[in-house]
Amino acid sequence: MSKATPATRALAAAGVAFTVHTYDYDPDAESIGLQAASALGEDPARVLKTLMALVDGKPVCVVVPSDQEVSMKKLAAAAGGKAAQMMKPPEAERVTGFKVGGISPFGQRKPVWTVIEQSALTHDRVYINGGQRGLQVRLKPDDARGVLKAVVADVIA
Known part of the structure; x- marks a missing residue:
């Protein structure tokens, strides 16, 4: 597994301190985020999942704890829109340049509006x-917010 991905390169270029952690990715896991937390031996609240959504038809990246669900209503409001829905996996892969299960908010093909759950x-x-299945970066959440120019909001259901 390569530890150099568009995501890790983007973090390095931004001067953000991070460490890389690998785990055995299970493509059949019911919840990829929870499986990652378990494999890493970490609290699911500290292992964040990256989801791609559409708010009023525009791509939005949302980063939430792996043990939580996104409220589409709250996400739409946080992104200044009226309606939100999850992006279909093929579209998420096309927009981000990453495979589902390995989507990172960092180093996407084009920067998109990003919302991080306030908790x-x-x-x-x-x-x-x-940016790769089975690869996580560990960093300060405020550094993630800064490099992504993310909005911080309550977006969990």
Whole structure:
């Protein structure tokens, strides 16, 4: 597994301190985020999942704890829109340049509006997908917010 991905290169170029962590990715897991947390031996609240949605038809990246679900209503409001829906996997892969299960908010093909669940910022360090299945980066949540120019909001159901 290569530890150099568009995501890790984007973090390095931004001067963000992070560490890389690998785990055995299970493509059949019911929840990829929860499986990652379990494999890493971490609290699911500190292992964040990256989801792609459409808000009023425009791509939005949303980063939430792996044990939580996104409220589409709250996400639409946080992104300044009226309606939100999850992006279909093939579209998410096309927009981001990453495979589902390895989608990172960092180093996507084109930067998109990003929302981070506010509870994620209560941790000293969090894990976020590093741009490859079975690869996570560990960093300060405020560094993630800064490099992504993300909006911080309550978006969990």
